Amino acid sequence: MDNTPITVSIERTVDPARITEATAWMQTGINLATTYPGFLGSGWVRSGSDRTRWHILYRFADAAALLHWEQSPERAWWLETGSGFVHEQKTERRTGIEGWFDEPTAITVEHAGTGSPVPPRWKQAVTIWLGFFPLNVAFAYLVAWLVPGWDGLPTVLRVLITTLCLTPIMTYVMLPTVTRLLRRWLAPRS
Known part of the structure; x- marks a missing residue:
């Protein structure tokens, strides 16, 4: 099994009328992820104080640890609680040289367990x-x-x-x- 750390970048849009709720929701997701084995860190930023596009990054030690988090009941519950005011736009997974030296050639929306393979x-x-x-x-x-x-x-x-x-x-x-x-x-x- 490949032990390459994986960084996931997710872009989400947020209902501008529910910014306070979305802020608490985003932090709750990070707090939940920190309890999972292999969690290496995370963060989130808004495009601007008046913008509805938000970005979250999180990193896990390997694909198995990431999959464990992405298929967890806690994450499913968390995503469901934000479904009325936060909408996922795109997801990128980066490992190895393509994450450091090249811009992605295509953006694909991914769901748990379906990432592009990392070159050996x-x-x-x-x-x-x-x-x-x-x-x-x-x-x-x-x-x-x-x-x-x-x-x-x-x-x-x-x-x-x-x-x-x-x-x-x-x-x-x-x-x-x-x-x-x-x-x-x-x-x-x-």
């Missing part, structure tokens, strides 16, 4: 390597050509400069591009 760690490692290797080689050739005496700099300084330059490129350009190109391989549809 080895596929995530291959994806990172496919972005990192060519970028690192290109950078090494470019900097050796542009910076006289580059090879004479202490190794720690060269690595520091290299990582300072390449980390933003990897995060914002290479990994989103590579994960987008490999999305069918990373998460094949069943």
Whole structure:
């Protein structure tokens, strides 16, 4: 069984006439979730004081712990008590590299037990390597050509400069591009 932590993001709309009730309801849900094994944290925010769109995040240690919470009678009761004034709009589940380096390519509304599969760690490692290797080689050739005496700099300084330059490129350009190109391989549809 995969022990990857899962973060769930839920967007809800709230009846503007029942903000006080919705605030208490939201906090009650968080308080209930904290009692479940594997709960790692949560929070919620409103889009603005005059807005009806609210966002809640919660994180569980793994899929089994999350499923235990999502199928619990306490959660079912809690959701039912808010059904008259809070309406779920969309849900996202994030784990692994797709949660850190890429925007989701599609938003899907999910129900308990139906999430998109998380790519195995080895596929995530291959994806990172496919972005990192060519970028690192290109950078090494470019900097050796542009910076006289580059090879004479202490190794720690060269690595520091290299990582300072390449980390933003990897995060914002290479990994989103590579994960987008490999999305069918990373998460094949069943």
